[in-house]
Amino acid sequence: MTRGIHLEVPFTRLDHAEPALFAELMEAVEGVASGAAFILGEEVERFEAEFAAYCEARAAVGVSSGTEAIALALRALGVGPGDEVIVPANSFIATAEAVTLAGARPRLVDVDPESGTLTAKIVEAALTPRTRCVIPVHLYGRAVDDLEPIVELARERRLAVVEDACQAHGARYRGRRVGTIGHCGCFSFYPAKNLGAWGDAGAVVTDDPGVAERLRLLRSHGEHPKHRHRVSAGTARLDAIQAAVLRVKLRRLDDWTAERRRLAGALTERLADAPIDPPPEPDAEEAHVHHLYVVQSEDRNALREHLGRRGIQSAVHYPLPIHLQEAFSHLGLGTGALPAAERLARRVLSLPLFPGMTEEQLERVGRAVGEFARQREPVAAGAV
Numbered sequence: 167m168t169r170g171i172h173l174e175v176p177f178t179r180l181d182h183a184e185p186a187l188f189a190e191l192m193e194a195v196e197g198v199a200s201g202a203a204f205i206l207g208e209e210v211e212r213f214e215a216e217f218a219a220y221c222e223a224r225a226a227v228g229v230s231s232g233t234e235a236i237a238l239a240l241r242a243l244g245v246g247p248g249d250e251v252i253v254p255a256n257s258f259i260a261t262a263e264a265v266t267l268a269g270a271r272p273r274l275v276d277v278d279p280e281s282g283t284l285t286a287k288i289v290e291a292a293l294t295p296r297t298r299c300v301i302p303v304h305l306y307g308r309a310v311d312d313l314e315p316i317v318e319l320a321r322e323r324r325l326a327v328v329e330d331a332c333q334a335h336g337a338r339y340r341g342r343r344v345g346t347i348g349h350c351g352c353f354s355f356y357p358a359k360n361l362g363a364w365g366d367a368g369a370v371v372t373d374d375p376g377v378a379e380r381l382r383l384l385r386s387h388g389e390h391p392k393h394r395h396r397v398s399a400g401t402a403r404l405d406a407i408q409a410a411v412l413r414v415k416l417r418r419l420d421d422w423t424a425e426r427r428r429l430a431g432a433l434t435e436r437l438a439d440a441p442i443d444p445p446p447e448p449d450a451e452e453a454h455v456h457h458l459y460v461v462q463s464e465d466r467n468a469l470r471e472h473l474g475r476r477g478i479q480s481a482v483h484y485p486l487p488i489h490l491q492e493a494f495s496h497l498g499l500g501t502g503a504l505p506a507a508e509r510l511a512r513r514v515l516s517l518p519l520f521p522g523m524t525e526e527q528l529e530r531v532g533r534a535v536g537e538f539a540r541q542r543e544p545v546a547a548g549a550v
């Protein structure tokens with residue numbers, strides 16, 4: 167019992183835990199450093215070609231982060247000042263920030279209470295004459311169920327669709343990779359994502375060569391050809407060291423995703439009797455890449471403390487929906503405005519799930535959640 171407390175189950179695993187991978191990554195970094203071509207260049211072009219092929223997209227443009235990927239996608243599609251962009255309140259703050267960065271105004275909306283994501287019905291109810299774009303978020307790695315109806319509605323109303331696929335590298339929606347169904351798909355390679363760099367990095371995928379060309383201008387001083395600056399844009403480039411790291415890891419991504427799927431299935435089986443709500447089952451086998459394994463509980467905070475006492479790390483994605491963050495208080499949406507997103511924020515808990523997680527770690531997580539349930543049952547039956 168006391169011994170168990172010292173056996174941590176971390177929330178995720180870092181690259182140095184896998185010596186063969188780490189050695190290969192160091193070699194890739196050394197290669198870039200020896201060539202001293204740190205910004206854009208061949209390494210970035212190779213990664214872009216490989217990532218586009220992986221996503222089954224015509225083009226990928228490497229940028230400096232997932233947030234910049236969304237902001238530049240909006241700008242490349244002509245979304246800017248005076249425009250409204252529909253954003254789900256149940257997402258990472260970056261989805262809304264990117265809209266502000268592009269000079270447009272986020273219109274924060276509620277989500278489907280089951281999937282936690284946008285639906286066409288929600289989007290339709292939020293349309294105004296200023297709406298120019300909608301950003302479905304493939305939250306936790308699961309393709310948005312209602313994506314096709316959303317794209318269909320956007321086509322009718324002449325809106326752009328930018329997919330926030332920052333958590334969903336490789337997920338498929340009705341056979342197609344996410345990110346390729348809207349006009350642009352945006353990815354983050356923040357170290358903790360399923361495909362993570364050794365710093366900040368991101369990419370936009372698109373099938374439109376004109377949009378890809380504008381993205382390349384916007385990420386680097388609006389310059390093309392050399393010394394011709396067509397737009398005032400600044401820098402948001404992918405650097406060569408990150409590209410080299412990402413190329414090594416991209417070759418392993420499908421194996422890691424397969425492992426995440428197997429672990430998620432095994433964890434859901436172990437939690438079958440626990441009075442928590444497991445993550446909703448994906449529609450199709452490849453619809454979910456399990457970036458995060460998120461359960462729901464009315465006693466989320468107590469459950470989290472209980473796990474912490476047993477050396478099991480957990481996290482909350484996200485404790486406060488975007489409309490209740492100070493940064494977006496000017497939008498005037500108070501508590502109660504978007505009830506489904508607010509309910510999720512109170513109930514969600516992300517459990518550890520990562521490639522390399524052992525059977526023993528999985529068992530410990532399952533057992534600890536089960537114990538919490540058994541301890542609490544008598545209390546729940548009492549007059550609390």
Ligand SMILES: *Cc1c(COP(=O)(O)O)cnc(C)c1O
Nearest residue numbers: 231232233258260332333354356
């Ligand atoms: C990580 C993330 C982003 C932003 O990515 P950064 O690389 O951290 O800028 C945007 N949206 C979602 C849903 C994310 O999870």
